[in-house]
Amino acid sequence: MVDITDNRVTGLAGRYAAALYALAHEQGALDQTVEQIAALGRLIKESKPLAALIANPLTDIAQAGKALDEALAAQGVSTLVRHFVGVVAANRRLRDLPMLIQGFGAYAAAKRGEAVAVVTSAHALSDTQRAQLTARLAEAGHGTVRLIEKLDAGLLGGLRLQIGDKLYDTTLKSRLNRLNYSLKGAA
Template sequence: MQTPSVGTGASVGLAGRYATALYEVADESRGLDQVVEQAAALARLIDESPPLRTLLADPTLDTKQSRDAVLAVLREQGFEAILQHFVGVIAANRRLPTLRAMLRAFAALVAARRGIIIAEVSSAHTLTDLQRTQLRARLTEAGYGRVDIHEQVDADLLGGLVVRVGARLYDSSVRSRLTRLNNAMKGAA
């Protein structure tokens, strides 16, 4: 995943260029907050809808078919014109398989420009409100002021957390502890 450079606010890669374009159009139209909210809703819709993910990735559909189908979904779900136009351009350019990555890059760009740090958290189970509060407090203690936590459940971790903040990775998962123990035992044999 390519994300915007926090230092300059500039985006890199294909997803970053599209994210920057969406940001600029939304900002110029004075509808940035609404587009941010709707882009997050579209990202959730993609994550929660296997048929939509299949549609986005289907190489057998021609450009017009895929564009019409995706735009019909957006209209049915009540998405505003800016996001519909953005997705229409993506479809016309045959980039629908990368739409989710573009929305991720857009969220990262918005966060960077607002001074918010994204913490990607993987856990074996959904975090409780208390765990979220404690995690946010620990991240604040570690020097991360405004933090937005993006959660993901990964049952393979067995327990614990994996937290990625920018280039830093904090891994306290049971899986990694077992791997380290296994490697240490092999070294001792």
Template sequence: MASGAGTQSPNQILAGRYATALYEYAEEAGSLDRVIDEMDALGRLIDESPEFRSFLANPLIDIQEGTKAVRAVLQEQGFGTPVQDFVGVVTHNRRLFFLRSIVQAFAALVDKKRGVVRAEVTSAHPLTDLQSTQLRARLTELGYGRVQIHEAVDPSLLGGLVVKLGARLYDTSLKSRLQRLQYAMKGAA
């Protein structure tokens, strides 16, 4: 068993196998960069289309009809043959409901192969270019080589940042500080 596999769920392991198969196929075919871009686009398509997500989650879809429908969507969106064929295999194996997990596993595999660390950054307001640059520099100082920042905005944080790097979480949000202060005050009363 691969190291760290004990901490992964069976679904994560299965998604990793699909992702690895696609990565190796695309690398061998010389279309890795295009497949990487298209898998990112597929993830966005799934995230941004409630209808597509609903379709993928429907366990009652006939394999042949599902394959035709997914291929039509991917063709319309300009996806190349490798990604269309790959999604066809996923559909044939009755794993359409699992496609988003496979896309995530593929992105994680690409990051690992390229030495990239993804930082999920949530802030109360969008970061300025200067703030993003400073954050990237600080993360580099902490030993994270190539950092790719993915931003989200959550006004309920009030201020500060929440940075997630793999299993590590750095929470400097005003919301968390106020909660800690509230708990400390309850303990002192």
């Protein structure tokens, strides 16, 4: 899990994100790195075999790192991003790669003055819902907002949104809990 407080990424994800951001900025490849890291995150989400390889604790790190490097090179991914993935693998943090990618996205957004909103929902948001949510947050004075989406089937419906230190909870689960407490109070 990426710890995002007041638009700052902390912990392990923060350290990796700060290092990659500084190196990309120094090399003048910041925009390209942000795009490629985001694409890598989408690839991991969409490819079940790749996600399984990364998540498996029995994966041979040396072979997985080499295979990932070759696959990323074939896709035209920059040397910087390939080295980042290689360092993650060499440090035995391959299982944390999705979290580190998410952390880098949040770190880069914060550095660029974008607000980061963590949206947790029971079902994946559609493009229309995403656009509406971003527009409503912009109207509320948050300016440019970068959404980090999480799924939690236990919420039943609705969504939970955290932006900065504010939490908005419109989930069905929280509504049912409030109703339960009010009924207990009436008895």
